Amino acid sequence: MAREVSSEEEAGGGDELRRGPWTVEEDLLLVNYIAAHGEGRWNALARCAGLKRTGKSCRLRWLNYLRPDVRRGNMTxxxxxxxxxxxxxxxxxxxxxxxxxxxxxxxxxxxxxxxxxxxxxxxxxxxxxxxxxxxxxxxxxxxxxxxxxxxxxxxxxxxxxxxxxxxxxxxxxxxxxxxxxxxxxxxxxxxxxxxxxxxxxxxxxxxxxxxxxxxxxxxxxxxxxxxxxxxxxxxxxxxxxxxxxxxxxxxxxxxxxxxxxxxxxxxxxxxxxxxxxxxxxxxxxxxxxxxxxxxxxx
DNA sequence: AAACCGGACAACCGCCGAATA
DNA sequence: CTATTCGGCGGTTGTCCGGTT
Structure with a gap:
């Protein structure tokens, strides 16, 4: 679930890796980058996309949530x-x-x-x-x-x-x-x-x-x-x-x-x-x- | 209205094997 | 051959939210 970034989070971010729920902005960064360059090499992808996340986190977010073919809703x-x-x-x-x-x-x-x-x-x-x-x-x-x-x-x-x-x-x-x-x-x-x-x-x-x-x-x-x-x-x-x-x-x-x-x-x-x-x-x-x-x- | 509780699900962690330098 | 990095997997924890007291 995306949420707004609080002012504290933005101020205290620095070069620290972000954790916790993904924001809409992060999702957009990730989706746009993958649309342009494809997926894989997640650590490099995270850096190049300007995401302060680990490659693992990016991969998980993409595979479990952002991928276009992810089915959501109740199990049939x-x-x-x-x-x-x-x-x-x-x-x-x-x-x-x-x-x-x-x-x-x-x-x-x-x-x-x-x-x-x-x-x-x-x-x-x-x-x-x-x-x-x-x-x-x-x-x-x-x-x-x-x-x-x-x-x-x-x-x-x-x-x-x-x-x-x-x-x-x-x-x-x-x-x-x-x-x-x-x-x-x-x-x-x-x-x-x-x-x-x-x-x-x-x-x-x-x-x-x-x-x-x-x-x-x-x-x-x-x-x-x-x-x-x-x-x-x-x-x-x-x-x-x-x-x-x-x-x-x-x-x-x-x-x-x-x-x-x-x-x-x-x-x-x-x-x-x-x-x-x-x-x-x-x-x-x-x-x-x-x-x-x-x-x-x- | 507020506190509490439990369900649902997103996200993280640690480990392992494969790939690469 | 060895060390390091990366990606994948399963287990666990964290967070949100709706219902109940």
Whole structure:
């Protein structure tokens, strides 16, 4: 947030390096200099631009705030889902996660995680890195986000022309490369190890409906899903199928703390998490309250 | 109206590896 | 080869602001 420079600050500035919030004048200096000369060599840039800031400070200000492609505002459901998903894979690799959310900075994602996700872990009185909390995210919050994405894309799909635009640019860029196959990992993602691991996590529980023949393993109908919404539809459908099946053989989490949880759907998961308070499970705001109420049959 | 509190986010710090002199 | 500089990253702190008491 830029603010006016106080008279004291101007008087006492001298050759001292400035710290604290950036002013409008500093922002203009930095933006204009980068527009004329490009970014990089930040220490020299800071000197040449006449900024009494460290090169590091200039770089951070540019990357996190001034860059024209920085996205601001609330995280979309798609972005939240991706953050949960990618954090589950990579942990606190914020810059790596940010690479998959165009326009979002590592700092913003880190702040989001700390202020939103960790806050809820604290309210639930469980460690954010615990398997219990991870299961909660995976079986309650992520399906919930999927549901919201699905619902919003359904409602927008009535506007046929705008259907694809309903998905944020952020996640559509990322998941456009997801190649979903009923029995094979995604074929095209950033790196093969990650894609295989992510596929395992996205894979639906293997179902074995009583009396039904086991699913064929020769099915190889690759479906290229062009948008995040499409891949979420697939995942959502898999959740629903899993729930519909009378008996399930789970292949998701092998949680020791919640051994029966893997592969369950909302109500099952809620029943398996009796230690959590209903109110504190409401992660996504007041609009989710009715959903939680319904979920728990209250 | 003022004090207090907590959430959100901007900014800084320390460390590390890569690049360069 | 070594020392220094630079850029990137993750953790932490500081600041602002709105809500509550």
């Amino acid at each position: 459901a798609e972005e939240q889902l991706l953050i949960l998903e990618l954090h589950g894979r990579w942990g606190n690799r914020w810059s790596k996660i940010a690479q998959h959310l165009p326009g979002r900075t590592d700092n913003e994602i880190k702040n989001y995680w700390r202020t939103r996700v960790q806050k809820h872990a604290k309210h639930l009185n469980c460690d954010v890195n615990s398997q219990q909390f991870k299961d909660l995210m995976r079986y309650l919050w992520m399906p919930r986000l999927l549901e919201r994405i699905h619902r919003s894309s359904q409602s927008q799909s009535h506007d046929a022309d705008d259907a694809d635009l309903s998905v944020s640019a952020a996640t559509s860029c990322i998941t456009s490369d997801l190649v979903v196959d009923a029995h094979h990992p995604p074929l095209a993602m950033a790196d093969s190890n990650d894609s295989a691991a992510m596929w395992q996590q996205h894979q639906a529980p293997q179902m074995s409906v009583a009396g039904a023949p086991p699913p064929t393993t020769t099915m190889a109908q690759h479906v290229v899903l062009p948008t995040a919404a499409a891949s979420c539809h697939q995942m959502q459908d898999q959740f629903v199928c899993a729930r519909a099946a009378e008996t399930t053989t789970c292949c998701w989490s092998e949680s020791e703390s919640l051994p029966g949880l893997a592969g369950l759907y909302y109500d099952d998961a809620a029943a398996a998490l009796p230690e959590f308070d209903v109110e504190t499970m409401a992660m996504w705001g007041p609009e989710d309250d009715p959903w939680y109420t319904q979920m728990l049959g209250l």
